[in-house]
Amino acid sequence: MDVFRSLKSRNFRLFFYGQSVSLIGTWMQKTAVCWLIYRLTDSALLLGVVSFVSLIPSLLLSPYAGSYIDRHNRYRIMMATQVISMIQAGALAGMILLRFYNIPGIIALSLVQGIINAFDVTCRQSLMVEMVENKEDLPNAIALNSTMSNFARIAGPALAGIVLSTFGEDICFVGNFLSYVPVLISLLMMKMTLPEIQPSEHSIWKELKEGWDYISGDKDLSSLLLMLAASSLLVMPFNTLMPIFAKDIFHGTAKTFSWFESAAGLGSILSAVYMAQLKGGKDMVKIMITASLIFGLSLILLSYSGWLPVALFFMMLSGVGMMAQTSAINTYIQTHAVPQMRARAISYYIMAYQGMIPIGSLLTGLMSHLMGPRLTVFFAGLVGIAATVVFVQQRRRLSAGQKEEILSGQLKA
Structure with a gap:
């Protein structure tokens, strides 16, 4: 089928299958951690803190990670991050098995995972270009990767809901630890031929500045990243509640909670399947704008839904919008960034996406404490729509300015 064309590449196929299992385990653990924290503390603020520490390293470390990855073998870095992630998952599983319900300990291990992810996610995204043999299939691979992530977002919480209510939290944490085995096997089976890394004459700090200059100098890239940062800070953290x-x-x-996560994941899959079947040349910016409006409107309607099935429907719709928004921006960056700047450009995408969410999670937890969860989600949807309107207006101004410059140049000539 055309929608699965990038799976013809052996390395990407191995990566896809291995990660499919691992991500289900990751979402099982995420669901279990959220439920465990809230069950033990009844604190919305602590839910925000856990999300904060697991993602804040992406804000602080992603630009450095991008420069570091551009200077080293990406395959070896990915192997290392997966091994360390497995050790971290084992430590957390051991803590829960021993009934050592130590909130600071859980938060500390969440921080460790966040530090690992700052390198791992940037590395995986930038390595995808090397995994796909036919470069025209790269947008399809990005969309399939998102489909895989969002299928795990359905299966993981759904499975976690059953396991939590039947067996308790222990199995969720042990399951995540074991899910790293297929990832490591698939990585070892890969036959990667990466371009030789030439030793850089510049310091990593100079390359950090080069990456910043490249991103800030490209108005299309920088405007999309600012839009993503606004959404990640003020809109996406709604799911903390x-x-x-x-x-x-x-x-x-716990099963009801898993339905909310699974509904968002189902919407994301529907959106990802649509993105995967798109041919090259589609306007990713227009897709991003439409998706952002759907995302914001769905949150406004979700915020005051009084019947569970209706709430789950709008939760699903939020998954459609959020997935298409992030996937369109990711595809644009990977297909437009120059090769020598790709990892650094992706690192700013990770920074704007995952890096801003933890700050937003804290703000969301605080706002919910002050004015209630429904009004907080309503505000998130309103901000999402407002940010999209500002983005469109700014893009029109930029386009008009470029046309004036071209016209002025033609008149002078």
Whole structure:
């Protein structure tokens, strides 16, 4: 099928299958951590803190990670990050198995995972170009990678809901630890031929500045990254409050919470399948604008839904918008950034995406504490729509300015 064309590349196929298993384990653990924290503390603020520490390293370390990865063998870095992630998952599983419910300990291990992810996510994204043999299939590979991630977002929480209510938290954490085995096997089976890394004459700090100059000098890239940063800071963190929606607003259990996560994941899959079948040359900016409006509107409608099935429908719609928004920006960056700057450009994408979410999670937890979860989600949707309108207006001004410059040059000639 055309929608799976990038799986013809052996290395990407191995990567895809291995990560599919691992990401289900990751989402099982994420769901279990959120439920465990809220069950033990009843604190919306602590939910925000856990999200904050697991993602804040992406804000602080991603630009450095991009420069570091551009200077080293990406395959070896990815092997190292997966091994360290497995060790971290094992430590967390051991803590839960021993009934050592230490909140600072869970937060500390979440921080460790965040530091690993700052390097791992940037590395995986930049290595995808090398995994796909036919470069025309790269947008398809990016969309399939997103499909895989969002299928895990459905299967992981759904499985976690069953496991949590039947066996308890232990199995979720042990499952995540074991899920790294297929990833490591698939990586070892790969036959990667990477371009030889030439020793750089410049310091990593100078290359950091070069990356910043490149991004800030490209108005299309920088405007998309600013849009993503605004969405990540003020819109996407709404899902931090889903345990509260499930437990307090809809008087549910861990299974109810897993339905919210799975609904968003289902919407994301529908969106990712649409993105995967797109041919080259599609206007990713227009797709991003449409997706952002869908995302914002769905949150406004979700915020005051009084019936669970309706709330789950709008949660699904939020997954459609969020997935298409981030995937369109990711595809644009990977297909437009010059090769020698790709990892650094992707690192700013990770910084704007995952790096801003933790700050937003803290703000969301605080706002929910002050004015309630429903009003907080309503505000997130409103901001999403407002940010999209500002982006469109700014893009029109930029386009008009470029046309004036061209016209002025022609008149002078």
